[in-house]
Amino acid sequence: xxxxxxxxxxxxxxxxxxxxxxxxxxxxxxxxxxxxxxxxxxxxxxxxxxxxxxxxxxxxxxxxxxxxxxxxxxxxxxxxxxxxxxxxxxxxxxxxxxxxxxxxxxxxxxxxxxxxxxxxxxxxxxxxxxxxxxxxxxxxxxxxxxxxxxxxxxxxxxxxxxxxxxxxxxxxxxxxxxxxxxxxxxxxxxxxxxxxxxxxxxxxxxxxxxxxxxxxxxxxxxxxxxxxxxxxxxxxxxxxxxxxxxxxxxxxxxxxxxxxxxxxxxxxxxxxxxxxxxxxxxxxxxxxxxxxxxxxxxxxxxxxxxxxxxxxxxxxxxxxxxxxxxxxxxxxxxxxxxxxxxxxxxxxxxxxxxxxxxxxxxxxxxxxxxxxxxxxxxxxxx
Ligand SMILES: O=C(O)C(=O)C[C@@H](O)[C@H](O)CO
Ligand SMILES: [Mg+2]
Numbered sequence: 322x323x324x325x326x327x328x329x330x331x332x333x334x335x336x337x338x339x340x341x342x343x344x345x346x347x348x349x350x351x352x353x354x355x356x357x358x359x360x361x362x363x364x365x366x367x368x369x370x371x372x373x374x375x376x377x378x379x380x381x382x383x384x385x386x387x388x389x390x391x392x393x394x395x396x397x398x399x400x401x402x403x404x405x406x407x408x409x410x411x412x413x414x415x416x417x418x419x420x421x422x423x424x425x426x427x428x429x430x431x432x433x434x435x436x437x438x439x440x441x442x443x444x445x446x447x448x449x450x451x452x453x454x455x456x457x458x459x460x461x462x463x464x465x466x467x468x469x470x471x472x473x474x475x476x477x478x479x480x481x482x483x484x485x486x487x488x489x490x491x492x493x494x495x496x497x498x499x500x501x502x503x504x505x506x507x508x509x510x511x512x513x514x515x516x517x518x519x520x521x522x523x524x525x526x527x528x529x530x531x532x533x534x535x536x537x538x539x540x541x542x543x544x545x546x547x548x549x550x551x552x553x554x555x556x557x558x559x560x561x562x563x564x565x566x567x568x569x570x571x572x573x574x575x576x577x578x579x580x581x582x583x584x585x586x587x588x589x590x591x592x593x594x595x596x597x598x599x600x601x602x603x604x605x606x607x608x609x610x611x612x613x614x615x616x617x618x619x620x621x622x623x624x625x626x627x628x629x630x631x632x633x634x635x636x637x638x639x640x641x642x643x644x645x646x647x648x649x650x651x652x653x654x655x656x657x658x659x660x661x662x663x664x665x666x667x668x669x670x671x672x673x674x675x676x677x678x679x680x681x682x683x684x685x686x687x688x689x690x691x692x693x694x695x696x697x698x699x700x701x702x703x
Pocket of ligand 1: 504690
């Protein structure tokens with residue numbers, strides 16, 4: 322079998338699908354994208370296709386190494402997202418050729434179902450109580466929300482109190498009938514991380530995500546010494562080589578690589594194993610589409626330390642398309658009581674409605690995250 326063609330489709334809300342075709346008619350789908358930089362990743366995918374067309378798609382490990390090492394420069398969000406989507410599609414092809422779901426090719430199930438959580442509250446975490454009440458009716462009991470709005474490097478006790486009051490209100494409303502992670506989303510700088518973590522302690526969130534920006538990872542061990550709240554990070558780390566420093570330094574209890582940003586299934590399967598060796602939980606980041614989610618699940622279902630899976634149904638980013646709009650086997654993604662079952666169809670287990678993808682790609686706009694500014698006009702972390 323030989324790879325014959327790579328086709329990319331940028332679609333709403335902010336996703337990109339990759340279709341890899343072969344000379345024997347087997348097709349694989351991937352989801353290479355960096356939110357807000359879809360065109361850049363698209364260019365990278367097509368540059369990397371020079372290493373792929375004419376090659377045997379079954380040699381995923383060799384193709385991965387060529388894509389990672391052959392261009393001399395390596396790593397980072399763009400190249401690793403391009404590799405991720407290609408890797409996902411190659412695993413999809415392999416599973417279809419062998420008539421097995423990807424998790425079987427990775428050694429089989431370690432669990433019967435996977436715990437998932439849902440976003441609530443949006444960019445400016447208001448209406449969280451209303452969202453939680455609605456989603457609890459759908460069986461969810463675990464959630465994630467942004468912890469703050471704009472926050473200066475050093476900011477007021479009032480801003481801290483506003484953030485904590487929202488969390489207190491949630492605990493007041495639901496007690497420990499629910500659990501939730503709080504995403505600092507890179508908006509909190511080192512000087513404010515400590516006061517916020519300390520003030521949040523009484524409400525015992527499940528985790529605090531990106532307590533500081535990934536480029537400040539050297540702070541994680543100190544912050545972990547300072548708080549009993551488990552710290553989580555990973556959506557802005559892109560390979561084993563980024564994660565190894567975090568494992569060695571300690572401080573992170575939950576790693577959250579994104580299967581569409583960190584080199585795909587081949588790389589994240591290895592990151593999950595590294596995490597297990599360091600007694601760190603694995604909870605893939607996934608605010609994206611169905612192929613990204615299916616790729617996460619393929620690794621979740623074979624990783625002992627997989628604890629929680631993000632999925633984007635109803636997320637505030639999904640304007641113009643919802644998680645399963647481009648999927649024909651929607652029933653396979655059913656979530657019952659906060660759990661999802663393995664996707665048992667061959668490959669990644671996602672059946673893409675290609676006509677709908679092609680149609681949607683004709684009018685896809687270029688999603689951009691907002692540029693936030695502080696009151697003084699300086700750029701604020703979004
Ligand atoms: O889902 C998360 O944890 C996020 O932090 C959302 C963020 O990753 C956006 O997708 C960036 O555009
Ligand atoms: Mg996040």
